[in-house]
Amino acid sequence: MPTAPNDLTATELARLLQRRELRAEEVARAHLERIQARESLIGAWTYLDADRVLREAQVLDAGPVRGPLHGLPIGVKDIIGTFDMPTEYGSPIYKGHRPAWDAACVAAIRAAGGLILGKTVTTEFATSHPGRTANPHNPRHTPGGSSSGSAAAVADRMVPLALGSQTGGSVIRPASFCGIVGYKPTFGLINRHGVKPLSESLDTVGVMARSVGDAALLAAAVTGRPALQDLSETMSWRIGVWRTYEWGQAQAETIAAVEGAARRLAAAGARVSEAAMPERFEQADSAHHEIEHFELARALAFEMQWHRESLTPGLRARLEHGQACPPELYDAKLAVAEACRHALDEVFGQYDVLLAAAATGEAPLGLATTGKAAFNRTWTLMHVPCISVPAASGPNGLPVGIQVIGRRSDDRKALAAARWIEQILRA
Amino acid sequence: MPTAPNDLTATELARLLQRRELRAEEVARAHLERIQARESLIGAWTYLDADRVLREAQVLDAGPVRGPLHGLPIGVKDIIGTFDMPTEYGSPIYKGHRPAWDAACVAAIRAAGGLILGKTVTTEFATSHPGRTANPHNPRHTPGGSSSGSAAAVADRMVPLALGSQTGGSVIRPASFCGIVGYKPTFGLINRHGVKPLSESLDTVGVMARSVGDAALLAAAVTGRPALQDLSETMSWRIGVWRTYEWGQAQAETIAAVEGAARRLAAAGARVSEAAMPERFEQADSAHHEIEHFELARALAFEMQWHRESLTPGLRARLEHGQACPPELYDAKLAVAEACRHALDEVFGQYDVLLAAAATGEAPLGLATTGKAAFNRTWTLMHVPCISVPAASGPNGLPVGIQVIGRRSDDRKALAAARWIEQILRA
Numbered sequence: 001m002p003t004a005p006n007d008l009t010a011t012e013l014a015r016l017l018q019r020r021e022l023r024a025e026e027v028a029r030a031h032l033e034r035i036q037a038r039e040s041l042i043g044a045w046t047y048l049d050a051d052r053v054l055r056e057a058q059v060l061d062a063g064p065v066r067g068p069l070h071g072l073p074i075g076v077k078d079i080i081g082t083f084d085m086p087t088e089y090g091s092p093i094y095k096g097h098r099p100a101w102d103a104a105c106v107a108a109i110r111a112a113g114g115l116i117l118g119k120t121v122t123t124e125f126a127t128s129h130p131g132r133t134a135n136p137h138n139p140r141h142t143p144g145g146s147s148s149g150s151a152a153a154v155a156d157r158m159v160p161l162a163l164g165s166q167t168g169g170s171v172i173r174p175a176s177f178c179g180i181v182g183y184k185p186t187f188g189l190i191n192r193h194g195v196k197p198l199s200e201s202l203d204t205v206g207v208m209a210r211s212v213g214d215a216a217l218l219a220a221a222v223t224g225r226p227a228l229q230d231l232s233e234t235m236s237w238r239i240g241v242w243r244t245y246e247w248g249q250a251q252a253e254t255i256a257a258v259e260g261a262a263r264r265l266a267a268a269g270a271r272v273s274e275a276a277m278p279e280r281f282e283q284a285d286s287a288h289h290e291i292e293h294f295e296l297a298r299a300l301a302f303e304m305q306w307h308r309e310s311l312t313p314g315l316r317a318r319l320e321h322g323q324a325c326p327p328e329l330y331d332a333k334l335a336v337a338e339a340c341r342h343a344l345d346e347v348f349g350q351y352d353v354l355l356a357a358a359a360t361g362e363a364p365l366g367l368a369t370t371g372k373a374a375f376n377r378t379w380t381l382m383h384v385p386c387i388s389v390p391a392a393s394g395p396n397g398l399p400v401g402i403q404v405i406g407r408r409s410d411d412r413k414a415l416a417a418a419r420w421i422e423q424i425l426r427a
Numbered sequence: 428m429p430t431a432p433n434d435l436t437a438t439e440l441a442r443l444l445q446r447r448e449l450r451a452e453e454v455a456r457a458h459l460e461r462i463q464a465r466e467s468l469i470g471a472w473t474y475l476d477a478d479r480v481l482r483e484a485q486v487l488d489a490g491p492v493r494g495p496l497h498g499l500p501i502g503v504k505d506i507i508g509t510f511d512m513p514t515e516y517g518s519p520i521y522k523g524h525r526p527a528w529d530a531a532c533v534a535a536i537r538a539a540g541g542l543i544l545g546k547t548v549t550t551e552f553a554t555s556h557p558g559r560t561a562n563p564h565n566p567r568h569t570p571g572g573s574s575s576g577s578a579a580a581v582a583d584r585m586v587p588l589a590l591g592s593q594t595g596g597s598v599i600r601p602a603s604f605c606g607i608v609g610y611k612p613t614f615g616l617i618n619r620h621g622v623k624p625l626s627e628s629l630d631t632v633g634v635m636a637r638s639v640g641d642a643a644l645l646a647a648a649v650t651g652r653p654a655l656q657d658l659s660e661t662m663s664w665r666i667g668v669w670r671t672y673e674w675g676q677a678q679a680e681t682i683a684a685v686e687g688a689a690r691r692l693a694a695a696g697a698r699v700s701e702a703a704m705p706e707r708f709e710q711a712d713s714a715h716h717e718i719e720h721f722e723l724a725r726a727l728a729f730e731m732q733w734h735r736e737s738l739t740p741g742l743r744a745r746l747e748h749g750q751a752c753p754p755e756l757y758d759a760k761l762a763v764a765e766a767c768r769h770a771l772d773e774v775f776g777q778y779d780v781l782l783a784a785a786a787t788g789e790a791p792l793g794l795a796t797t798g799k800a801a802f803n804r805t806w807t808l809m810h811v812p813c814i815s816v817p818a819a820s821g822p823n824g825l826p827v828g829i830q831v832i833g834r835r836s837d838d839r840k841a842l843a844a845a846r847w848i849e850q851i852l853r854a
Contacts, residue, residue, distance in 0.1 A: 107728035191725035193624040298618035301534035327652045
């Protein structure tokens with residue numbers, strides 16, 4: 001029996017679609033069938049119109065190959081605007097809302113021939129309050145958040161690729177929980193126009209995929225940077241194991257995943273050593289906290305003014321915290337962030353990439369929370385490229401990722417290292 | 428005859444409104460009358476509903492004082508979203524468009540009791556193609572752009588305060604041309620949520636007013652930073668005259684305005700000297716050019732895909748330039764910008780503020796272009812606070828401003844210096 005299209009990688013699918021050895025319609029049908037079979041269990045989608053998808057696939061099949069994503073079905077986190085589909089931001093306030101435009105990243109996908117399959121579940125405004133999505137590995141466990149639907153849909157082979165976004169840990173954590181690759185690029189690498197802003201200093205559009213190569217394929221097309229797919233670099237990677245000041249929150253399976261990966265990578269020829277953390281990084285997590293909340297209170301000021309009762313109490317409390325944060329404290333935290341970024345630039349004189357935890361452990365039981373972003377916030381604040389790579393499994397047999405962190409603006413090298421690491425860990 | 432409310436400064440109006448010595452309705456009526464008398468000549472507004480304004484004013488009068496802007500009529504550039512008024516971005520593509528939310532800066536104004544009077548004319552997506560606005564000092568001349576309507580309305584006393592935005596020179600230049608104060612804060616000081624993004628690295632929300640104190644009043648309320656209004660600092664200001672590498676484009680009246688201001692400020696006790704320009708600043712203008720266009724092409728990708736024929740040929744050409752810009756060139760230009768910012772931080776070790784040209788000269792004849800941003804782009808790229816202060820007049824009797832530039836994130840000091848400079852130049 002031949003492999004079903006939805007079991008292929010995006011890279012394989014793209015090759016077959018480019019050569020017209022697979023039709024976009026077949027590819028779409030395979031994914032739609034998977035969704036029909038599994039969606040009631042997983043709950044990854046907020047909007048999906050199968051007829052519309054098939055019509056668009058037929059149009060793609062009838063015309064010329066449009067670009068590197070031709071015919072590839074792609075899920076889009078519902079914090080990201082689409083002019084032809086509802087965009088509800090995980091909030092009842094925007095029930096049925098339809099933006100006037102596509103987000104820049106969606107426009108780029110369409111220009112490259114990608115087929116927007118539908119919109120995926122986000123937590124409330126990509127913050128804490130979860131949607132209904134379950135973890136495909138065990139639906140009693142959270143898929144993580146806030147890019148819950150994108151992570152679960154990719155993990156469950158409902159779609160080969162999806163867009164997410166990260167302000168705290170919203171790409172890396174769900175990728176780790178769902179056993180897939182999550183890629184949060186350097187801050188600003190993917191244009192944010194049309195993504196509902198939460199924290200201007202932190203919001204980063206990211207990518208969900210089932211391999212590093214697939215993540216690079218989507219990122220290259222969205223950014224118009226084909227060089228991101230040049231992952232063939234072979235070198236004796238200098239890898240710094242960076243436990244961060246939050247290491248005490250790592251559960252046994254995360255400690256085992258990071259330490260086990262470090263050993264295997266060293267055995268495979270990498271130069272692995274423990275990275276010394278500059279002291280000022282002790283302040284990074286609290287800097288992220290204040291910056292995020294200060295900016296969030298401004299970004300959601302309209303919703304607080306006019307739709308206060310439709311916000312969850314948890315989000316209201318966060319917005320009140322942000323409103324109460326004195327501007328002087330915010331300014332001081334921005335200065336901490338800037339100083340940490342400079343200190344980190346120096347660390348990258350010694351290392352090609354850093355190896356860190358991706359999440360505190362495997363996905364927690366229950367859908368009431370989406371887990372902790374303790375191992376993500378600092379890196380989001382640092383604006384560095386981060387890739388979560390599946391590495392181990394936890395006590396309940398659920399996936400545990402490790403996080404590969406690169407130098408700011410050197411996403412290609414970070415992806416190349418992550419690809420090498422992925423190969424070693426899969427072997 | 429007592430002074431009409433629309434001839435008062437915003438600061439005076441605010442004081443009278445807070446004390447309930449003037450009613451919001453009286454204030455609104457005075458401005459609406461001015462608009463009725465002058466709008467056919469000036470063309471500053473894209474949307475204004477007098478009945479709605481009066482109803483809102485009555486509501487403000489009937490309730491408690493809401494905040495520091497209570498009852499102050501404020502104009503909003505039509506690149507900035509308002510949930511209850513059309514927001515058309517200066518483009519026929521968005522005729523009648525109404526966003527789902529208020530921009531963060533609009534929400535902040537309303538929370539502080541400000542009365543959004545209406546929407547003001549912007550060039551096409553705040554780029555080059557002008558709207559119909561004329562310069563109140565001589566309607567055969569441009570008011571400058573892209574914040575054309577905001578500058579003209581404030582200059583013509585149709586409104587005491589307005590919001591604008593600057594990506595190239597869109598606050599400082601029209602303020603100079605219209606003889607008012609324009610204030611472009613440090614990048615990011617005013618939250619951008621709900622402002623149509625053009626260039627993520629450059630877009631900055633700014634303020635139009637008829638005095639530095641008025642500009643500080645609005646900025647303080649919008650940002651929740653009352654300290655911005657503390658302009659009483661008296662010191663022997665260290666002022667560097669910075670001609671920039673574009674000085675050759677300065678017309679006689681601009682040269683006279685800058686040099687005359689330098690002399691008068693020195694005579695008034697400032698320590699004025701010629702600032703040495705770090706050589707790398709020669710590259711700043713071209714860095715701005717590529718960064719702006721690269722990002723613009725991404726921000727308006729949807730409009731290029733779906734509404735190409737509704738864009739002006741000039742904007743299409745700019746978007747094509749941005750699409751063709753190689754990512755490697757863009758990255759190199761970002762690095763230039765970052766290096767210049769660091770070099771500028773060092774310059775501010777020697778100076779409290781810099782003094783520079785605000786525009787090439789007085790407002791050019793005709794409404795077909797809005798003038799040049801040669802003396803603005805570098806500063807927008809530098810992310811520093813800039814204030815245009817009226818300083819002189821040109822050969823046609825039109826206003827010419829000078830530009831006061833402060834250290835990044837020290838907006839209070841820049842405003843305090845600008846206020847002192849304004850007092851000297853008015854004396």
